[in-house]
Amino acid sequence: MTNAPIWQWSAVDTAAAIRNNQVTSEEVVRAHLDRMQEANPALNAVVVDLGASAMQAAKAADEALAASKRGGGAVGPLHGVPVTIKINIDVEGQANSNGVVAFKDNIAPGDSPVTANLKKAGAIIIGLTNTPEFSLRGFTDNPLHGLTRNPWNADVTCGGSSGGAGASIAAGIGTIAHGNDIGGSLRWPAHCNGIATIKPTQGRIPAFNPSATAERPLMAQFMSSQGPLARHVADVRLGLEVMAQRDPRDPWYVPAPLTRPKPAGPIKVALAKIPEDMATDRGVIALQRKAADHLADAGYAVSEVEVPDLNKVWQLWCDLIMTEVRVLQQDQMLATTSADFQKTFRGFIALANQLDQAGYMKAIAERSRHIRNWMTFLEQYPLVVMPTTVRKTPEVNADLGGDQRVKDLFWNDLRFISSMNVLGLPAAVVPVGLDEGLPVGVQIVGSRYREDMCLDAAEAIERKAGILVRQLWQRR
Template identity: 90%
Template sequence: MTNSPIWQWSAVETANAIRNGEVASEQVVRAHLDRMHEANPALNAVVVDLGEAALKAAKAADEALAKSKRGGNDVGALHGVPVTIKINIDVEGQANSNGVVAFKDNIAPGDSPVTANLRKAGAVIIGLTNTPEFSLRGFTDNPLHGLTRNPWNPAITCGGSSGGAGASIAAGIGTIAHGNDIGGSLRWPAHCNGIATIKPTQGRIPAFNPSATAERPLMAQFMSSQGPLARRVADVRLGLEVMAQRDPRDPWWVPAPLKGPKREGAIKVALARIPEDMATDRGVIALQRRAADHLADAGYAVSEVEVPDLNKVWQLWCDLIMTETRILQQDQMLAAASADFKKTFHGFMALANPLDQAGYMKAIAERSRHIRNWMLFLEEYPLVLAPTTVRQTPEVNADLGGDQRVKEIFWNDLRFISSINVLGLPSAVVPVGLHEGLPVGVQIIGSRYREDMCLDAAEAIEGKVGVLSKQLWARSR
């Protein structure tokens, strides 16, 4: 084991150290709680401290490990390892507030599938992380828990909606953070905070909230994914394996293998060509091209290619998600929302084409055509290397600057992110370096249920770049 503090260990290292008796879970959990109490006041990333329950769970984990060794039984993959959960999924006995004041007493009657799977693997939940209201902004702030800051620079956003998860992991609070992604909410915070993640294929990780009083709209179900954020790609892989276990409460869960067939020869990677109408930051684009060089050095065959119908795919995502929200959720949301949320919401609605019943049905049909086009493209280029954003990370709450600013961020900067949700494809994000002192990540998109290929490529880039959080921690010494 390394000489670094316990809270800096990876999830894989931590799990192995606990399993091998090199350290007790209670000691590990105390180290992460101490780190949380040290770093979190400046960040406000963890908004519900579950330290007392976590220490009890850690003691129970140590006792269970001792018993398993006597009986010859193995323990779970994350036995005794500290993790965090985003406040928009159910943790039994805790409020699933989703960042909304009106939901502060929405106590979960049971665990969501992700929470249950983490517990079954032996993980210890040390806290719940922040999200914007209704998890429907790319900037993490709400009137219930307040603003979450980016550990690299408090003036820039930590992203959203899994901003609390991203900021906490980058700062060293927990080994794996849970998040979710309906329009970039795993990948955008990973980029902003200099960490790694995977947005899995739709149906890979089961989802359900026992506290929910109604089912989500259909396209929202198909576009949303649960997933892990971590400092190392190997930890993202481990988190995916744990979270992806079957739960019968999700009818869309698919029992697909986590590892697909090995491809012969050099894997072709399409370096996504940037549309001419996108305003870009030269330094950010240069780092993304460096990622292509890293993949080429690792034996991948990289060539710059235009991806299928990016603009139309993004618009389809926006039209479908906003139509469902407008018809089924808007009135309830706006009745409970803050003035800040309403500003951003208006900006999103201004980007969408309002669909009537026939238009909505045609848009769903059109989705199949776009997925088919991308699947055929991925037959030739099994991976796509694309930007997360094409410009520098914006300031805190930049989306409150009016409709035009919302359009700049979500149509111009993040077009490559949200498009992937409507397609249901897996996409990893891994840091590629710093530009003007701020982290920059790249996105690696794969075919359905080929998260393994996305993560393999992400690890190849990580092997060249290293773990960016170490540079963050070195700054604060």
């Protein structure tokens, strides 16, 4: 830790160094703000700079730590540690624009639960990260804040919708980034930027925006999760622990324990078979199979297995989310968004079966059957290793290439990602290596509220593959 610049330290090490008076929070926050000034202009990952308030908070954190040592009190697990927040959840006094020009003055009257939990843990917010309009694209660009670039290669996407979060963490801006995921928006940027994340079980992390004027549709609430992105799996685990604290404003919050006894070993892992209709890239698939080998080397019992009803599960996700959008949100979206957003939006609509009232109710009922099938499968194989994407990371704004390109990206390439949202299952992503100079990650899915097992497996892979972004930093 001491041989590397402060901005390269893990969140776990940074928090420990501050608690042990090896470094002050002011020094840490200043190092990350300096890194932001150096790296962000080329990336446009952080679109609201909160450096001035962050330095004030860092000074207060150092004073609070000194007072706690005199009085014997404790400080939070992220005391004095710099983090970022995606610009689609509320930070009191800041605009929750969600990438939409019309919402540029949507000032949050209070903190969202994630923001509040991070602050209670002592974290210091140094900036807000970019997202596409309405956070409804897998590519991070919008007319309000512009395009976010991938730090590995400016010509390929940083992913979305938490693309600003992913790019900032890979570049060394902040130790943990907040993001959220309704169709892959944590896991896809983690893959693209060579970092780790977890999409928690639905209900694990509380969610609510005080600035919201209406509640989200039912299935959108059930399919969306808040979560952390970080360079180290241990930091993802710490971020999950902090974000998952109870907040009464979320009626779906579940106070489930973060760790539970593990199954008797060796833990069986299903390596998901790739559907025959998916076009794949050999180098990407080879690295994902290498992740399965890493797990086998770590003592897991890995078998290649076909997972339950992947195609039907993905279609159910698409049908439900796009039906809700069409009925409740489409008019506002089309009235306030750019031509680029609307082009992608039409591609999504074309992929979905538009459900009537009876069809929507039947689809919700069908969701329970699919969850039951997967829960039963996970009794036999407590973990499933599957692709994030089966193809190379695409070019910037690849989803603007028309309806067929949208279908190729989201039905072919990312089918394994979005399917997990309708099931509400936890899914971690950890980088495995580079293919033609670009990061490749693998997804690890577990049963409900078994984020601990997903992260254990991710750490086993990380021990073999290493911290991938160190290779990015060596290029500079």
